[in-house]
Amino acid sequence: MSKTPNDLRYTKSHEWVKKETDGTVTVGITDHAQGLLGDMVFVELPKVGAKVAAGKECGVVESVKAASDVYAPIAGEVTAVNTTVSDAPESVNQDAYAAWMFRIKPANAADVDALLDAKAYEALVASEAH
């Protein structure tokens, strides 16, 4: 069973989103997503300072099996990226919630609350399994 922490928000495209105390949000891909993709071999991150729109691709994760875009969950500006994951893509498989990919300063802080909560994301995953 994949993990879905209760304190995070989620997207339909399988990113997790964490609200930080400084007003930024941290983004990664979910445990469910890494499980589907399998062994990760390449991660491409957005550039710091990039302006992103909600739902726009701003990174790529590639496993041995397939490539998958990573989407910006909300609009804003990229303030940090985690080069640890691009240097060691397997860290996404080891702990998808520790292997964050980028931080965004939201254009509109309330956007985060419109994302899925853990229960809604689990329901989405369950529905995609059929």
Next chain:
Amino acid sequence: MGQRTPLYDSHLAAGAKIVDFGGWDMPLHYGSQLDEHHQVRRDAGMFDVSHMVVSDFKGAKVRDFLRLLVANNVDKLKTPGRALYTCMLNSKGGVIDDLIIYYLNEQWFRIVSNAATHDKDLAWMTAAAKEFGEVTVSERPELAMIAVQGPNAKEKTYAALGENLREAAGTLKPFHSVTIGELMIATTGYTGEDGFEIILPAKAATFTWQMLAEAGVAPCGLGARDTLRLEAGMALYGSDMDETTTPLEAGLAWTVALDPKDRHFIGRDVLEKQLAAGVPRQLVGLLLEDKGVLRSHMKVYCAQGEGETTSGSFAPTLGKSVALARVPAGVAVGDRVDVDIRGKRLAARVVKYPFVRHGKSCID
């Protein structure tokens, strides 16, 4: 639900992720495709390849028939047990399938062919046999097949299945086989490593798998099988060649026997014409120099024109991405080409393949 091999329950018990492969429910991996890949390069792994098709060809004229049926020459098979890799061509020189032919005795040859091409292969082979006459073709679905591969594969197989195997199979050179009762042990494989392919009664498959596992042979799925064969530069039917390509355009000229000149085989005239006119396309190896992962069906831009990757992946042994690509004639090892990866043109270098042999990189 697809077809299942006798080892299906063993795969589930070992935690396999099952996928459809040519109508079969097969293990993709048992947790980590990368770990399984390294296990085969460094130690020993086993693959359930029971979905592959085993057919026996029998009759007084079976050798004459096979001379006609395939592009390689079965006259290279002189001693019982010898194996031969070949393509079976249609009348246009296109590849219907690639096969391994085992010479068991003068009245009995065995062919192992791909699962996904089962129906068309059998239809083609039985029609040709019927027209030729005096040759019977019988499928052997009651047989299973396990490939044990890796530097320690043979030792672990002896440990699992008995020391008497060492005597029977230990001195076999590559592409040979020996039959012991209902077992056929062959020194063939699809990984670029040492090892055996074992054909055995389906009813003995579960027990044999278990004994191999207890001897430390790790179950490996089709995912690792694909990255291993790609690193080893071995063609995959349906990706690197099919009915629209001749073996000459698929890096398989070495499997085409044009001598002796008077041996007629199906597709021969087309290959001769192609050679005379110049083969327009060739299969080359690519090593990605930029960051990313090559996949199949990516466009390749060369000085001589455009081509396409036919197989591509991250190569775990190299830590880089490689591909096989069909490109115009004239492209040579050392050339720089661009590959369109998801809308970006990234740099790759044309390299010789195999990319990896016996655990070691072959790339300069």
